[in-house]
Amino acid sequence: MHPGIIFFLVIFGSVLFHIFTPWYWTDVASNWGGMDDTITLTFWVGGGVFVAVCLFMVYCVFKFSYKEDRKAEYKPEDKKLEKILTWATTLGVIALLAPGLVIWNQFVTVPKNALQIDVMAWQWGWQYRLPGEDGKLGTTQITNINDNNPFGINLDDPYGKDDVLIQSDVINLENNQPVKILLRSVDVLHNWYVPQFRAKMDAVPGIVTYYWFEPNKTGKYEVLCAEYCGVGHYGMRGGVIVQDNQDYENWMQKQETFSDLVAKQEALEAEKTKLAKK
């Protein structure tokens, strides 16, 4: 069999695989459908180039296989052809890059009404903090973290008192409400990633990183850590529940604020001292 046939089948098979693949991306559940569109565009342009180049190669292999009595063409350069190809490629690249940069601009521009969420990561788990009625998160410091202050909130920061603490790896989000994920880590790199939301960003110890998205499909989603963080990396999962406004409010009512936690702990302390006195 002529090797060209096998190469042709490889190219043809790749195209068929792409058309009939059962493995493809999950339905997008956030505003980042534009990322999917850019991927699709890149597929068409890039896939077209791949198929064209490979088919041209296969054609050459068939057409110009070695014959004793034939001589190859002698043509060291073709300035015009090279120029055309350079410009065509440049245009293709611009066509791919431009829409990508437009969407990136959206990605780095967080809407003003985005709800800020503090996502705190450690080896190996997650917990979350939402602003209270004042709409602002209190400042934090790693060195403040202890059993009574699991988020390390600065005690003298008035904004911190009403912060809603969610000491669970599952968090609820309101449908169609943009959120700004503020990532921090107390130990190593992590990454809070929900495939259906498309977006992701590393959590880096020492700084606060961020990204934003707007969930637009209610349901339960799995959170995966997407930056290698040691042996427990693969087990570092969490969850997101996207709910409609009413359900979300109900859930929110049940959550504990930092003041609640402090009060509870003070009561516990008082109980302890009482017992000790008796």
Add this chain to the structure above:
Amino acid sequence: MSEDFKDNKTIQAQSSETISGGGSGVSPDIDHVRPAEVEEQDLYHGHSFITKWIFCQDAKVIGVQYFLLATFTGIIGLILSWLMRLQLGFPGAASFMTAEHYYQFVTMHGMIMVVYFLTALFLGGFGNYLIPLMVGARDMVFPYLNMVSFWMFFIAVGVLLASFFVPGGPTGAGWTLYPPQTILEGTPGSGMGILLMCLSLILFVAGFTMGGLNYLITVLQARTRGMTLMRMPLTVWGIFTATVLAMLAFPALLVGALMMSLDKILGTSFFMPTILKAGEVLEYGGGSPILFQHLFWFFGHPEVYIVALPAFGIISDLISVHSRKNIFGYRMMVWAIVGIGGLSFFVWAHHMYVSGMNPWFGFFFATTTLIIAVPTAMKVYNWILTLWRGNIRMNTVMLWCLGFIVTFVNGGITGIFLGNVTVDVPLSDTYFVIAHFHMVMGIAPLMVIMGAVYHWFPLVAGRFLDEKLGKWHFWATFLGAYSIYFPMHYLGFIGVPRRYFEMYDSPYVASATGMNEFISLAAFLVGAAQFILIFNIIKTLKTGKPAGSNPWKACSLEWLTPTVPPEHGNWGDRLPVVHRWAYDYSVPGAKEDFITQTTPPSEVVNTGVEKT
């Protein structure tokens, strides 16, 4: 032809303007080549077994030594990949496979393949063997340093492999070695393992610098008469430019490794911020983990081209020889190599779009990254345009070339996905990335290495490798590797993250179980197929068909040595004199379909040579 060189030494000494030409009745001036500017180098000739084969100063032997040691470490990397695929395709099949071991294997596989296999093989192996022969030098300019370079590499490999036997085992931090986890409990091998890794890298860089200086200065200073830069084979251009990149990029890795070692040993905080671990605040503070990533990728991205540029050069030569046609657009190819090399220093942070660096960097690095696609695409066009109207020998070497074009274009296109910052966000840290870089930086360069082995083996050993075995080797490797990495992209689309020891029951990966099993089986097959080559080499050395001189009818100098295989000093009594570029194939009017680089114009007066 030999009359031309009879008085070579005297001609070199004089600044005479004329050389007696070969063709009668032709003005001798057309054969004029500028006299040599420096005297010939004195070589050290080893006589004992040790000086000839162990601590040897002959670049060809050093090249083979590099090749063999890199291949040996590569086989270890291959075995590690088998173990990883065993776990991914059939979780729990091997009882010794804990998460710790898995991550250690992942890390060592990555580092071995990128640095100790590909880099060492392309630059140390092919660079040493081919540079002096292709530019018409007797040896590298600093043979002793060259010998030390190999033995530094030997020690570096020894230190790397020693880490398998220290308490805690080798580092399991991922080949990118991102701190802080690299040196903290919770990552396997965060004690001795990582220190040995850093030490090994430092030794490698030091050793490589010795070799690299040799490659650069040999190309710049030791070319034979008439070998202008724009007459050099693209192989030399590729290796030369890659070495320049290595000289500028490896120091970043070196300081990164050094600073990380200090963080570990002395408790400095270059990369370590305040950290809370197991309820206690560690004695670090103020360092930046992202700084390490910048250093690492300032090395890491040029590293991709340190592997790719020699591959580009070699494949250009192979395609040209076996299509019996000059490489199309030689000057464009040279400038593309140099341009890609230069640009490769301005794209590193495309590995860091979601690292937490300032997201505004994304605009800059996406643009530079996509600009690099233009010269790269030009190279691809020129390869396939070289096939166009060629006279293509469908031998094993050509099969590897075609396999390279398919895998490289495939991996290059997925690179455009990942370089375009928006598209990278959903795909980064997933299997799409694994598929991309294995296709473009694993399989494509491997195709080149294999093509080069089948092509130059007749020069190195004087015998042809068996074609039939070679074809089996090719098809098993190409079809197998393609069926590993092509479907793997789609795992990435689903969102399967990389560096997961196990997926448990995540709903969107349950559907991929079958694919994972298939990929693993293909990986076992591809790995096993490489032993066909080893068998082929052993068989050929015993009973292979003798190749004789210039068996492929190539134009370039390495095939024109007085003896095959070439001896120490390469050229016998007289250095060759070069009259043309390395690609005069199928010139109209010429008797044969190739004119060697040493053929003076007076011997081929009636041909339509356009470019010399």
